[in-house]
Amino acid sequence: MKRAELLESLPRHGVYDLAVVGGGATGLGVALDAALRGFSVVLLESHDFAGGTSSRSTKLLHGGVRYLAQGNLALVREALAERATVLRVAPHLAQPLPFVMPSYRWWQTPFYGLGLKLYDLLAGGAGLGRTEFLNRQQAMEALPGVNPEGLRGGVKYWDGQFDDARLALALARSAEAAGARVLNYAEVTAVRQVTDAGTRAATLDVTDRRTGASFKLSARCVVNATGVWVDALRDRTQPAAAGEPSHMVSPSQGVHVVVDRDFMPGGHALLVPRTRDGRVLFAVPWLGKLVLGTTDTPRKDLPREPDAFAEELEFILAEAGQALSRPVRRADIRSLWVGLRPLVAAPASADGGTQALSREHTIVVDPNGLVTVTGGKWTTYRAMAEDVLERCFASELLPRRPSGSSASHRLLGAGMSGLPTTPLHAAPGVHLYGAEWAEVQKCQGLGNLLGMGLSEAMVRYAARTEFAQTVEDVLARRWRVLFLDAREAARMAPAVAAILGEELGNDPDLAGFLALCQRYLPSG
Numbered sequence: 106m107k108r109a110e111l112l113e114s115l116p117r118h119g120v121y122d123l124a125v126v127g128g129g130a131t132g133l134g135v136a137l138d139a140a141l142r143g144f145s146v147v148l149l150e151s152h153d154f155a156g157g158t159s160s161r162s163t164k165l166l167h168g169g170v171r172y173l174a175q176g177n178l179a180l181v182r183e184a185l186a187e188r189a190t191v192l193r194v195a196p197h198l199a200q201p202l203p204f205v206m207p208s209y210r211w212w213q214t215p216f217y218g219l220g221l222k223l224y225d226l227l228a229g230g231a232g233l234g235r236t237e238f239l240n241r242q243q244a245m246e247a248l249p250g251v252n253p254e255g256l257r258g259g260v261k262y263w264d265g266q267f268d269d270a271r272l273a274l275a276l277a278r279s280a281e282a283a284g285a286r287v288l289n290y291a292e293v294t295a296v297r298q299v300t301d302a303g304t305r306a307a308t309l310d311v312t313d314r315r316t317g318a319s320f321k322l323s324a325r326c327v328v329n330a331t332g333v334w335v336d337a338l339r340d341r342t343q344p345a346a347a348g349e350p351s352h353m354v355s356p357s358q359g360v361h362v363v364v365d366r367d368f369m370p371g372g373h374a375l376l377v378p379r380t381r382d383g384r385v386l387f388a389v390p391w392l393g394k395l396v397l398g399t400t401d402t403p404r405k406d407l408p409r410e411p412d413a414f415a416e417e418l419e420f421i422l423a424e425a426g427q428a429l430s431r432p433v434r435r436a437d438i439r440s441l442w443v444g445l446r447p448l449v450a451a452p453a454s455a456d457g458g459t460q461a462l463s464r465e466h467t468i469v470v471d472p473n474g475l476v477t478v479t480g481g482k483w484t485t486y487r488a489m490a491e492d493v494l495e496r497c498f499a500s501e502l503l504p505r506r507p508s509g510s511s512a513s514h515r516l517l518g519a520g521m522s523g524l525p526t527t528p529l530h531a532a533p534g535v536h537l538y539g540a541e542w543a544e545v546q547k548c549q550g551l552g553n554l555l556g557m558g559l560s561e562a563m564v565r566y567a568a569r570t571e572f573a574q575t576v577e578d579v580l581a582r583r584w585r586v587l588f589l590d591a592r593e594a595a596r597m598a599p600a601v602a603a604i605l606g607e608e609l610g611n612d613p614d615l616a617g618f619l620a621l622c623q624r625y626l627p628s629g
């Protein structure tokens with residue numbers, strides 16, 4: 106359905122069973138699960154799908170090796186099972202990836218190796234490959250570009266990697282195909298609970314940020330899945346819970362730096378298990394580049410486009426320079442992006458340190474009926490969605506319906522594509538469409554290549570089928586150019602703007618995107 110038609114029909118629908126606010130991993134997972142159970146669902150996203158944290162992850166499907174070190178086995182086991190689920194439902198966007206932890210001290214291989222054997226055990230049938238001990242030669246072969254000085258060997262283990270923004274898009278389109286209405290650039294500005302003839306429903310005030318038009322919707326149940334912004338929506342929901350709603354989220358920011366693959370060619374990722382300040386650092390091959398990160402810095406404000414702090418950048422460059430055989434300089438940076446983790450503030454942890462904050466998800470049902478979910482990680486979006494629906498049933502906000510088929514429901518594009526299997530760490534290409542490639546080929550301009558594998562036809566397809574409205578939607582999330590090479594994204598932007606202008610007939614915000622590209626490069 107075209108956006109204008111959708112905007113027209115949404116308020117005329119009557120009362121929806123469920124309104125989901127927020128179109129990141131969490132909200133989209135809830136919308137798909139509920140639609141698969143046959144509920145009438147509407148999802149509203151104030152920016153673009155995955156425009157918040159869900160396009161800025163490290164792109165790993167993982168049980169969390171560091172949670173293993175913290176002894177949180179239940180969290181690890183659940184994530185390992187969900188890792189297998191994502192690989193199954195979206196094989197065109199998610200793949201297993203081998204990791205190597207290099208060892209520079211005698212005890213590291215046995216110490217980390219035993220921990221990773223436990224990781225294998227916890228994965229059970231969902232395991233992706235056996236943990237192996239590598240000698241120096243094998244470690245150097247797996248990680249060309251690793252710092253050879255003092256290298257003794259390493260431990261190889263398996264996790265998954267994915268394209269986060271394209272997975273979000275696949276969820277949005279799959280939810281739509283299952284009957285949900287999903288709309289980007291639709292901001293929920295207020296939620297009011299109304300009781301009419303004993304029936305409780307909520308009214309949502311929505312503003313279409315593309316036109317400025319406002320409308321209202323009604324739903325029996327409202328799920329607040331607005332990531333780090335959940336507290337703002339709780340504050341705007343009337344009548345408020347007794348007293349002021351207590352704030353749930355303490356955000357922590359993570360920076361990633363992208364450099365060329367020649368710093369570490371090959372198909373393995375590198376994990377430094379303990380940096381100078383006790384964190385982990387990844388160097389992950391992804392879509393033809395190498396992603397270095399990340400950091401974990403508490404921050405109080407919630408900007409849409411957070412900037413990296415100078416110390417964070419220095420930390421990543423210094424640690425990467427230590428882990429690799431040649432230094433990584435600011436001039437080598439192709440792109441850098443920053444995401445905000447929605448860590449949930451435990452009542453007892455008011456010390457400000459993010460280590461004390463929960464990395465598991467939390468669901469709160471306010472007395473006014475608003476269901477808020479936040480925390481967790483991308484890998485577990487589906488299990489979180491099941492938990493949210495369970496809470497909606499338990500709170501009698503929705504009538505109980507049996508579990509849908511979200512664990513086996515293959516997402517759009519997951520069918521047979523006839524395309525050869527290409528690793529996700531190779532440069533972006535048509536394999537990312539999976540079975541949808543046949544549809545893309547029907548658009549005009551297949552041979553008109555704009556750069557980094559993107560063609561005119563693909564931009565037209567993004568506008569017609571993938572909900573793209575702006576240059577940023579295309580060059581940041583439908584195709585990940587901004588995240589891979591911000592200068593190249595700026596170069597390609599005018600051509601993309603011209604095609605979007607033809608397709609949509611409205612302003613694709615070229616100037617805004619060109620300014621954004623500067624923010625994805627180090628300043629000075």
Ligand SMILES: Cc1cc2nc3c(=O)[nH]c(=O)nc-3n(C[C@H](O)[C@H](O)[C@H](O)COP(=O)(O)OP(=O)(O)OC[C@H]3O[C@@H](n4cnc5c(N)ncnc54)[C@H](O)[C@@H]3O)c2cc1C
Nearest residue numbers: 127129130131151157158159163165293332359444483484
């Ligand atoms: C640096 C970093 C690295 C990470 N790496 C990994 C990883 O490798 N693997 C992994 O599994 N997880 C990872 N995570 C965690 C994962 O990315 C997040 O848990 C997940 O993306 C959170 O999704 P969300 O939908 O809750 O939030 P978001 O993606 O932020 O979605 C919330 C959405 O709500 C919208 N919104 C806000 N207010 C309104 C409103 N009033 N009306 C309508 N919409 C609104 C926002 O625009 C936003 O799109 C990482 C996180 C960070 C920060």
